[in-house]
Amino acid sequence: MTTTAEAIELIMHRGSTLFDGDDPAGTYRRLARLTHPDTAGPQGAAAFARLSDLWRNRGTIRSAAGVYSTATLAFEGDLANLYAVPDGHLKLVRDPACNDLMAREAAALRRIAERGDPRYLPYVPRLVDSFRHKDGTVTRRGNVLATTAGGLHSLAEVARRRPDGLDPRDAAWMWRRLLVALGLAHRAGVVHGAVLPEHVLIEPHDHGVVLVDWCYSASEPGERIPAIVPHRRDHYPAEVLARETPGPYTDLAMAARLMADLMRDLAPPALRRFADGCRLSSPRQRPDDAWKLLGELDDLLHRLYGPRKFRPFAL
Incomplete structure (x- = not known):
């Protein structure tokens, strides 16, 4: 990432996953330098404002059923990042184009929970919550999943x-x-x-x-x-x-x-x-x-x- 245009593109499309790396503060500073209105002019103003808002609200995602933290990235899966939360893991899709796949997971786990033999339900994750999370113009689907086993x-x-x-x-x-x-x-x-x-x-x-x-x-x-x-x-x-x-x-x-x-x-x-x-x-x-x-x-x-x-x- 070396240009203002690349920084603007990243800010406007990454949303809440923007600061997932090892140095979130460093990421913020680099992006702020590239998009600050004093140096980037009008084209950077909207991205700089969004960056500031994302930084203030980093690490928190709210749904109708709960509030979840993205402070601890536990795994990077095929489609989504998994964050450690008290109920298990918050699974947040990286690319909004894959939202439908997250919806499939929620539908499958609901069906298994409703129709499956309770004795064997610990063999699959338990769906705690499923929701859409909007970051500016980007909407990502998240699932909160729990399992009964530890040390997996x-x-x-x-x-x-x-x-x-x-x-x-x-x-x-x-x-x-x-x-x-x-x-x-x-x-x-x-x-x-x-x-x-x-x-x-x-x-x-x-x-x-x-x-x-x-x-x-x-x-x-x-x-x-x-x-x-x-x-x-x-x-x-x-x-x-x-x-x-x-x-x-x-x-x-x-x-x-x-x-x-x-x-x-x-x-x-x-x-x-x-x-x-x-x-x-x-x-x-x-x-x-x-x-x-x-x-x-x-x-x-x-x-x-x-x-x-x-x-x-x-x-």
Whole structure:
């Protein structure tokens, strides 16, 4: 950022995310120098006034249901920044063009909460609030999400820490609980659409699993998966890339790919064949019932490893 024109563009379009970097005060000073009316003239006046207003009100977002702080940036997701708030995380979309995806997440989580089995609701985030936040001429959608588990790690992190592969006995409980999360959603009529390493969170000590980022979900008849995560394109089944109607078989195929990748060459042949059977090219030939698939997985694990027992896991 070296010109007044670039500074004006940034101020007028970034809104409340303008000061998210490591040096918010430095960002403010640089932008103020570039847009101050004494040096930038009339074209900088409106941007300078907006910059001053954003700086005064930085870190606070209000909805009809609550007041949230953006002081602590916890994560940068595919589409949104997540800020730590008392109820969990405020998820604020970076690009207003993705507002519809945030609305999808809210709709999916509401449907699961209304229709899902209460015993399994901790496997997905709880929607605390959903709202539109206006910064000048820019409107962004935000969701406030809570989970019941703490100390969560993504399966992307697990893969990085186990580059030679994850012991299949450890992958087993993750796979089982992921199937419970998917079974919960599918019974409510929701397809997740993005069962990717970054979106599956585990709590290692208590073997908790939470499936997050429902922005790519489909919950209406005939609805397509609206977008993909570009750097994970190879994880998506053919029907998603072809813009065809997804189904439970879509999520189950992605989950199997995820688990096979985690285990790498450590997976016994029978377990590898099981995963391959979930990923056949034709959706009609794949499993489409997460609960039934969970039973089949349990049978296979019993044959391979005997009766199920708790196996401590630490990263």
